Amino acid sequence: MENTAFSAGRPRGLYPPVEPYDAGYLEGESGHRIYYERCGTPGAKPAVFLHGGPGGAIAQTHRQLFDPARYDVLLFDQRGCGRSTPHASLEANTTWHLVEDIERLRQLHGAERWLVFGGSWGSTLALAYAETHPQRVSELVLRGIYTLTKAEMNWYYQRGVPQIFPDKYARLLAPIPVEERHDLLAAYHRRLTGDDEAAQLEAARAWAIWEGETISLLPDEEVSGKFHDPHFAVAFARLETHYFVNRGWLEDDQLIRDAGRLSGIPGVIIHGRYDMPCPAQTAFRLHEAWPEADLQIVEGAGHAFSEPGILERLIGATDRFAA
Structure with a gap:
């Protein structure tokens, strides 16, 4: 099941930077x-x-x-x-x-x-x-x-990961009224596809930061940094919720x-x-x-x-x- 063999002589890590041809x-x-x-x-x-x-x-x-x-x-x-x-x-x-x-x-x-x-x-x-x-x-x-x-989405947005990161999850919950939190994905999708630009940006940032701060085993600002950028966050959050509410x-x-x-x-x-x-x-x-x-x-x-x-x-x- 597990294979740990790698090409001989290849050092660990990325290849050097390269530009497109x-x-x-x-x-x-x-x-x-x-x-x-x-x-x-x-x-x-x-x-x-x-x-x-x-x-x-x-x-x-x-x-x-x-x-x-x-x-x-x-x-x-x-x-x-x-x-x-x-x-x-x-x-x-x-x-x-x-x-x-x-x-x-x-x-x-x-x-x-x-x-x-x-x-x-x-x-x-x-x-x-x-x-x-x-x-x-x-x-x-x-x-x-x-x-x-559905099980994977519930794990990340409703039941599993929120118990491991309760402090970060509280920030994800913050833009959503209590009565909508039973279906966080749907609540975010409504805001991210609505006409209120301020609400859309607030939701996009909260959604993106939740992911950016939970994807690495230990905190890593180099990994999470881009998720704080508003331009990135809007596309990321709108597209994720669009795909996820439709189950891909x-x-x-x-x-x-x-x-x-x-x-x-x-x-x-x-x-x-x-x-x-x-x-x-x-x-x-x-x-x-x-x-x-x-x-x-x-x-x-x-x-x-x-x-x-x-x-x-x-x-x-x-x-x-x-x-």
């Missing part, structure tokens, strides 16, 4: 323009990176998860966030729109098949894409598994149920033992449904990809598949 926009319906960039060596092993959220964005450090000499990796900001426009737009923005965007980007890349790398919400999207287009996936590298089930346009437990479609795809599942947003049970269930994948439970780690134990495993996976 190409960048542009993919045009989508309803005015969406999806920003993408390509890094590494043209014609090398094709890969796509799927960021978290929904509503996160790609960053310099995401490029550094791949050996630039051996990969030709495409990274993109999903609809409504990062450098994609319109900012925080919910129109024509569903899991299945994003799956189609990935396919169009694959065609733009010119790859018949590519390695798909996704963490957190990116793992959800990676599974949805791979189960829809298994013939287009050469390998899967998944981190912090999340499948958008997935049937409950659909991604685990359909994991048999991944048969024959080499894969690695990397999950922190103390991951708060995404309980390790989900990663274990995925492995039970897809037993040929290599499950790596990382002790002494939370959710953030930058935590040393998780980062080492991710680099080990991309190095191994490059070989």
Whole structure:
């Protein structure tokens, strides 16, 4: 179940910073323009990176998860966030729109098949894409598994994690009247899609900060800092609640149920033992449904990809598949 072997000679940590050799926009319906960039060596092993959220964005450090000499990796900001426009737009923005965007980007890349790398919400999207287009996936590298089930959302927003972080949860509750707190997700969604801009910004900041301050095992201002930025927070909170109230346009437990479609795809599942947003049970269930994948439970780690134990495993996976 657990494989701790890594490529010989590769030091732990990210590859050196690299700049894109190409960048542009993919045009989508309803005015969406999806920003993408390509890094590494043209014609090398094709890969796509799927960021978290929904509503996160790609960053310099995401490029550094791949050996630039051996990969030709495409990274993109999903609809409504990062450098994609319109900012925080919910129109024509569903899991299945994003799956189609990935396919169009694959065609733009010119790859018949590519390695798909996704963490957190990116793992959800990676599974949805791979189960829809298994013939287009050469390998899967998944981190912090999340499948958008009602049980997972209740764990993070209602019953489980609030008992571990009661002080931080009190700040998440603060913008919401007592009579609405039984369904915090719905209450936030109302405010984030309403016309009151002040209430929207207050809700966005509270929602984003809750996540930013609970994703690492120990407090890490470098990880949580971006969640305090209002521009980032609005897209992040609006898109997360939009996707979550709609359960990702997935049937409950659909991604685990359909994991048999991944048969024959080499894969690695990397999950922190103390991951708060995404309980390790989900990663274990995925492995039970897809037993040929290599499950790596990382002790002494939370959710953030930058935590040393998780980062080492991710680099080990991309190095191994490059070989």
